Amino acid sequence: MKILAIDTSTAVMGVALLDEKKIYAEMTTNLRKNHSIRLMPTVAQLFDEVKWSPNEIDLVAVAKGPGSYTGVRIGVTTAKTFAWAQNIPIVGVSTLETMAYQQHSFPGVISPLIDARRGQAYVGLYQQRNDSWSNLEYDRIILLSDWLQILKKREEQVLFVGDDVSLHQTQIDEFLGEYATYSSSPFNLPRPSVIGWLAYQQYLTGTVDNTFDFTPAYLQLAEAEVKWLEKQKLAKG
Incomplete structure (x- = not known):
């Protein structure tokens, strides 16, 4: 089973290509740079280096958070789009669990x-x-x-x-x-290959996420949402 693993939930951006026996490629950076700009070129680069094509992927694994609100959303949206386009399962993995499992x-x-x-x-x-x-x-x-x-x-x-x-x-x-x-x-850094491994273990138990309903584990509202709710309370007196 070929797996694409993605993580943009913190300052770390990670991408890995692996199967149940081997990690073929993995790239991790710990830079506070724009994940939305760098993620897909990194995915394309790894595909090119290992000579895989997107239609060979059997499972998408993604860090579902918690972490940066924007970062989590970028990774999950990218993973969902890829899974939907290829009609393959997606499994979300806790960023915290990934860190611990290492x-x-x-x-x-x-x-x-x-x-x-x-x-x-x-x-x-x-x-x-x-x-x-x-x-x-x-x-x-x-x-x-x-x-x-x-x-x-x-x-x-x-x-x-x-x-x-x-x-x-x-x-x-x-x-x-x-x-x-x-x-x-x-x-200390969550490795995308570990996200892929944990996702594969969940897949073996029959635990996969619904591509359309899958949402990040933010664990709290975004700051903008909190401010909006406060304004609504004040408006209602």
């Missing part, structure tokens, strides 16, 4: 983290136990201080994963002390 051999629990500003963070909690990969706490946006209280009650080693973790390391250390462990930088 450290699935860690013996404790894994907390991927993306900064959401105003003291908030996008977080989830995952663990590999024996042969079972589990989501222990669902992905959410939450005040980081509240999240750290949840983790503190577990009294177990937590591995924090993500480029944004460094922004909050002082606060994390204050709450968790020796329970906090940090991923090294090469493993």
